[in-house]
Amino acid sequence: MSMMTIDTGVDVVRALRAKLADFRHNRAKRAGWSPRFLPTGLTALDCALPGGGLPSGTIAEIFADADGVGSLSLAMRIAKSACGMVPNDRRAIVVVDSRGDFYPPGAWQKGIDPDRLIVVRPRNTCEAFWAADQSLRCVGVAVVIAPLDRLDDRQSRRLQLAAESSGCVGVILRPAQKRCRSFAAVQMLVEGIGTGSLSLSQPVESPRERKLTNATPKPFAASRRLKPAAREGDDGWYGVAVDGRLSREAHFCRITILKIPEGVSGQEVLVDLNDEAGVGTLFPVPLDGPVAKRA
Amino acid sequence: MLGLYFPFLSTDRLRNGRKAGDIPARRNVITTSAPAACKTGSDHSPVSCETRWDKTPVATIVPKGGVLRIIQINQTAHGFGIHPGQTLADAKSMAPQLITYNDNSKNDRRQLEALAIWADRFSPIVHIEGDDTLILDITGCKQLFGGEENLLHRAMEGVDDQGFAVRGAIADTPGAAWALCHAHRESFVISEPGQVVGDLAMLPVRSLRIDASTVEALHRVGVHEIASLLHLPRSSLTSRFGQALIDRIDQALGDLTEVLVPYRAPQVLKSSIHFGQPTDRLDILTESFRRTLEPFCEKLAKQVVGVQQMFATFYLSPGPTDSGCADENALSGKQRHARKRSVTLPVNLAQPTRSVKHLFSLLLVALENQPLPAPAESLILWARELQPLDDWQEQLFTTDLHDERALGDLVDRLSVRLHSASVVSSKPANDHQPERAFQYVPLTDQGVHKRAHETVNRPHGTINATRAIKERAMGASRMDAPVMAARPLRLFSRPIKVSATAVVPEGPPISFRFQGHLYAVALSVGPERIETGWWRGPHLKRDYYRVTTQEGSRAWLFRERDTNHWFLHGWFD
Numbered sequence: 001m002s003m004m005t006i007d008t009g010v011d012v013v014r015a016l017r018a019k020l021a022d023f024r025h026n027r028a029k030r031a032g033w034s035p036r037f038l039p040t041g042l043t044a045l046d047c048a049l050p051g052g053g054l055p056s057g058t059i060a061e062i063f064a065d066a067d068g069v070g071s072l073s074l075a076m077r078i079a080k081s082a083c084g085m086v087p088n089d090r091r092a093i094v095v096v097d098s099r100g101d102f103y104p105p106g107a108w109q110k111g112i113d114p115d116r117l118i119v120v121r122p123r124n125t126c127e128a129f130w131a132a133d134q135s136l137r138c139v140g141v142a143v144v145i146a147p148l149d150r151l152d153d154r155q156s157r158r159l160q161l162a163a164e165s166s167g168c169v170g171v172i173l174r175p176a177q178k179r180c181r182s183f184a185a186v187q188m189l190v191e192g193i194g195t196g197s198l199s200l201s202q203p204v205e206s207p208r209e210r211k212l213t214n215a216t217p218k219p220f221a222a223s224r225r226l227k228p229a230a231r232e233g234d235d236g237w238y239g240v241a242v243d244g245r246l247s248r249e250a251h252f253c254r255i256t257i258l259k260i261p262e263g264v265s266g267q268e269v270l271v272d273l274n275d276e277a278g279v280g281t282l283f284p285v286p287l288d289g290p291v292a293k294r295a
Numbered sequence: 296m297l298g299l300y301f302p303f304l305s306t307d308r309l310r311n312g313r314k315a316g317d318i319p320a321r322r323n324v325i326t327t328s329a330p331a332a333c334k335t336g337s338d339h340s341p342v343s344c345e346t347r348w349d350k351t352p353v354a355t356i357v358p359k360g361g362v363l364r365i366i367q368i369n370q371t372a373h374g375f376g377i378h379p380g381q382t383l384a385d386a387k388s389m390a391p392q393l394i395t396y397n398d399n400s401k402n403d404r405r406q407l408e409a410l411a412i413w414a415d416r417f418s419p420i421v422h423i424e425g426d427d428t429l430i431l432d433i434t435g436c437k438q439l440f441g442g443e444e445n446l447l448h449r450a451m452e453g454v455d456d457q458g459f460a461v462r463g464a465i466a467d468t469p470g471a472a473w474a475l476c477h478a479h480r481e482s483f484v485i486s487e488p489g490q491v492v493g494d495l496a497m498l499p500v501r502s503l504r505i506d507a508s509t510v511e512a513l514h515r516v517g518v519h520e521i522a523s524l525l526h527l528p529r530s531s532l533t534s535r536f537g538q539a540l541i542d543r544i545d546q547a548l549g550d551l552t553e554v555l556v557p558y559r560a561p562q563v564l565k566s567s568i569h570f571g572q573p574t575d576r577l578d579i580l581t582e583s584f585r586r587t588l589e590p591f592c593e594k595l596a597k598q599v600v601g602v603q604q605m606f607a608t609f610y611l612s613p614g615p616t617d618s619g620c621a622d623e624n625a626l627s628g629k630q631r632h633a634r635k636r637s638v639t640l641p642v643n644l645a646q647p648t649r650s651v652k653h654l655f656s657l658l659l660v661a662l663e664n665q666p667l668p669a670p671a672e673s674l675i676l677w678a679r680e681l682q683p684l685d686d687w688q689e690q691l692f693t694t695d696l697h698d699e700r701a702l703g704d705l706v707d708r709l710s711v712r713l714h715s716a717s718v719v720s721s722k723p724a725n726d727h728q729p730e731r732a733f734q735y736v737p738l739t740d741q742g743v744h745k746r747a748h749e750t751v752n753r754p755h756g757t758i759n760a761t762r763a764i765k766e767r768a769m770g771a772s773r774m775d776a777p778v779m780a781a782r783p784l785r786l787f788s789r790p791i792k793v794s795a796t797a798v799v800p801e802g803p804p805i806s807f808r809f810q811g812h813l814y815a816v817a818l819s820v821g822p823e824r825i826e827t828g829w830w831r832g833p834h835l836k837r838d839y840y841r842v843t844t845q846e847g848s849r850a851w852l853f854r855e856r857d858t859n860h861w862f863l864h865g866w867f868d
Contacts, residue, residue: 068848068866072784103786104721104733114721121717140702192847
């Protein structure tokens with residue numbers, strides 16, 4: 001009997017959560033069909049996110065613990081998948097280049113269409129924040145990528161409301177030292193993986209069954225094996241073989257989901273950001289890893 | 296082709312009647328009523344002015360590099376041996392009685408445009424070439440004037456009557472006409488049809504409209520006249536001096552057609568309002584925007600056109616100290632700004648519009664950015680270039696759900712608040728050097744003609760507005776861009792020198808130190824060798840490596856092959 005009460009309680013909570021999500025979604029006014037969740041393009045990450053992707057109409061804060069670990073690549077992947085979601089979509093991707101070192105050819109190689117990429121070059125942080133705010137309010141923008149070092153509560157709330165009003169996704173890149181609670185709906189931490197700590201020859205266990213609401217990303221096959229290839233030539237590199245394919249120049253990183261609406265926080269995934277197919281990603285942390293914390 | 300060259304345009308204009316804005320650089324102006332000369336010059340007798348002018352050397356100066364330099368001179372100053380580019384001190388030593396005025400190229404340009412409009416009576420195609428020459432296409436006009444000689448006579452007489460010194464020439468091609476009127480000994484030259492080569496032979500090479508560096512290079516080789524230039528083989532000319540020289544020679548000889556763009560006086564659409572008393576209250580100013588925008592947009596609607604660039608000029612009331620006796624020169628820059636007569640707010644748009652609501656919001660943003668230094672007396676809204684805009688396009692402005700329109704609105708708002716060069720789209724450029732492999736093109740630039748001097752150059756990609764328009768016109772395709780290996784997402788505009796160690800001197804790095812942190816390299820892919828042509832400037836020889844550090848960061852390092860120094864160029868973030 002007591003078990004049933006608990007189940008009903010859980011059901012009630014689940015139903016309330018679903019209603020809250022619907023309410024949030026209806027606030028986003030958009031012409032045309034808007035997907036509720038935006039897949040990030042990385043299968044492991046999509047599996048870990050409820051709904052199979054980032055909720056649209058929100059801000060995602062991505063903290064990077066060092067330069068070059070891959071936070072901007074992750075943002076580009078999200079932008080690229082946003083481009084491909086709706087057919088005949090002419091919405092733009094806005095990059096607010098507050099650091100002054102954005103390199104468009106790198107974005108083109110990641111698959112971003114140069115005609116849809118708008119780069120805004122502000123002169124100071126004030127202008128950068130204002131540009132991000134204005135771009136988030138625009139219905140014609142799909143994704144806004146803005147590295148903003150300092151973002152206080154008022155500003156993050158303002159950006160979150162701006163994204164909700166237009167239904168676009170904002171990706172704010174910040175250094176990990178500034179990690180704190182904020183009004184952003186999604187927060188993720190990207191860390192580099194020391195190559196010594198990659199355990200490559202471990203077999204994969206199938207992830208726990210999770211209810212996915214909208215999108216259906218490809219589930220992991222249980223028998224994916226990774227093994228280092230032999231040293232090739234004198235170049236001094238070695239690749240990682242996934243399903244028999246050699247993956248050159250993998251860019252491994254660990255993404256920890258710090259905050260996600262209607263989901264569990266604290267999950268970690270190890271991904272290869274350079275994998276175009278999004279299939280050859282590494283396994284998530286096995287079941288005896290860090291304990292999943294409730295939101 | 297008829298060419299008219301005005302060698303002393305600036306000083307002649309100053310003599311004929313000074314416009315507002317011509318500030319004399321010194322107190323000792325010719326007339327006795329010294330400061331009154333600052334305003335529209337109608338309060339000194341032109342006769343006495345002219346006769347004394349002809350005997351006095353006059354020049355205009357501009358501060359350059361911390362020194363005042365001479366820019367334009369008059370006949371008498373030329374006689375003293377003063378030439379443009381000299382410092383004021385040198386010129387004064389040659390002619391102590393030299394009178395100087397501050398250089399005002401804007402008014403000079405306006406004067407030249409006025410002369411172009413006047414020259415319309417001789418030919419329908421009047422082209423302004425450079426800063427001081429008019430080229431008229433007179434094919435078919437000669438009969439009306441009774442022959443080429445009569446035509447040239449009448450043109451030069453007419454210019455003379457207006458008070459300008461002029462040298463004229465008639466030739467087969469615009470290039471030849473330009474060369475003859477600039478460099479020929481006589482001021483009245485008619486070249487027989489077909490005699491172009493003979494007439495151009497003895498002229499110096501600088502009369503071919505090439506830049507000073509090429510002229511110097513030719514002098515160094517010993518080529519001073521066009522005749523000797525024509526004797527040189529063409530292929531060697533191309534490789535040594537560039538295609539531009541060959542193009543100019545061909546244009547002068549008639550082998551390459553030169554398209555003359557006729558000058559058309561811009562129609563200015565205006566709407567103005569005068570305030571009862573000078574005000575700088577924000578609510579009154581915004582209300583004035585509304586009151587002027589409505590008739591302005593109505594006029595646009597009547598012509599079924601829209602604007603892509605418009606200006607709002609506030610005329611400011613003069614301050615209490617502006618009685619005209621003060622020495623303008625003694626004011627500091629800040630005070631001079633505070634005493635400006637008018638403030639112009641530009642508004643650039645991505646697409647033509649005549650929507651009152653949209654323009655009003657942009658004008659408000661522009662006013663926020665640029666507060667008025669003094670109370671305003673009147674407001675004029677004006678626009679020069681008008682683009683056709685149909686009614687059905689206009690209706691989309693009212694709905695805000697259309698994505699394209701919303702995006703255009705966003706670009707306009709960002710461009711007005713930040714700067715039109717700050718909202719850009721990227722285009723590939725045909726260059727191997729990574730910093731130059733792309734170009735930023737301002738988004739508000741498509742369609743609006745920008746003057747050639749409004750370009751902004753940065754080492755990290757160049758913004759070249761006019762080149763972008765030309766490329767768009769020529770349909771430059773993305774296939775021109777070179778194929779690239781993996782490129783980082785973040786690239787520093789200047790590579791940062793780091794100290795790195797490598798096992799083999801020409802091999803990949805095993806560690807590098809950046810910002811006090813020592814990164815140990817776990818994997819590296821490379822080298823990717825990038826070299827730039829020695830003929831294009833500094834010769835770059837770089838070996839690039841994509842390194843993964845042991846902490847997991849990925850960086851783009853290169854080693855300069857000449858100096859063996861290591862640099863960090865970007866992050867594969």
